[in-house]
Amino acid sequence: MDEIVVWLDGRLRDPEEPVLSAVDHGITVGDGVFETCQVVDGQAFALTRHLARLTRSARGLGLDDPDLDAVRAGVSAVLGERPDLGRLRITVTAGIGPLGSTRTPGPQTVLVVAGPVPPPHPIRTVRSRWVRNERSAVAGLKTTSYAENVVAVAEATKVGADEAWLANTRGELCEGTGSNAFVELDGRLVTPPLSSGCLAGITRALVLEWAAQEGLPVGEEALPWEVLDEVSAGRAGLALCGSIRTFVPVVELDGVPLAATPLIAEVTRMYARRAAEQIDP
Incomplete structure (x- = not known):
């Protein structure tokens, strides 16, 4: 203590x-x-x-x-x-x-x-068998009712992962238990919209704003849950973001190693640079 x-x-x-x-x-x-x-x-x-x-x-x-x-x-x-x-x-x-x-x-x-925070390390993820209810009374709110996240990430850690991805009830990619998702697909980097039920992440918002200012193809788009199959097959890239992890590439999904993708690498550098310029953006 x-x-x-x-x-x-x-x-x-x-x-x-x-x-x-x-x-x-x-x-x-x-x-x-x-x-x-x-x-x-x-x-x-x-x-x-x-x-x-x-x-x-x-x-x-x-x-x-x-x-x-x-x-x-x-x-x-x-x-x-x-x-x-x-x-x-x-x-x-x-x-x-x-x-x-x-x-x-x-x-x-x-x-x-x-x-304290643990030292940075590569992020390994898995797909969760549970879903996020985008119609819940607390969808998109950061509440202390965090039991769903605790259960999902505990199951992830049992198999050596750091984070678990959740679909919503419509079968769309929603978010991680404590992070927002970004998928690099066909030369674009997209994150699920808030209507998916995901949290309006602070880092997520900064990535969207800063990328728009720098002319990078980053935006919001509803993504089917199956987009993670494209990631596993090497046809798409995956990153996550959060206040402590910042914006980082994901190196593994369900035990499958993921290669770095160009736009995710560029946005990773952009975020680090812009965050270092201003403490309260």
Whole structure:
């Protein structure tokens, strides 16, 4: 626990200190939202975008807007304590509530934690046997109800993979358990649209914006689940992105090695260059 810094209710806490109520609604029923940011040189990358999505997710759950001044104070406190840590997590829950699903009006819980990240490594993926429901009440929201992702990625790790791909109920490629997908196909790089049920990833949005500015053929397009067969056959490339992993090529799908593809390599370089230019794009 030496590499964890915890902030709650306006002050830093001992990482071993119990800080959440046993009846916090985020604990009992997953009634909360969160954001994970990369930390670069002691600062949270793209914090403004992350806080905007935190607010959108809260509204999607029917929660009051989070107190962003409190969140920023927590971010400053934990990174001031340990600017060398690489990951920042912001969690906002409905606060104290009953054991059932109905909420009790009251103050929200605002928790900010900083911690380490593992070193970069090649990303191996598998297809999951479960699907994402694009019509779910929480589709596209970053909520603390993360059990579906935990189960899917746990199954992936059993076979030596780092991430699992999920289809949606329409039989389209949706997303990974903690990442967005990009497929290089016929000289284009495409990512599923938000209507697929995927999360509106911060890194995903930056890739789309920066690629458009640089004239690269990158865009959104609904992709059939079978596009992953094209990837396995070597006729398409595969990459993923997320706040901690950034934008990286995928080197394996279902045990099949994947070759690097030109456009994915170019976008990988572009993202690294543009991200280094601005801490809060």
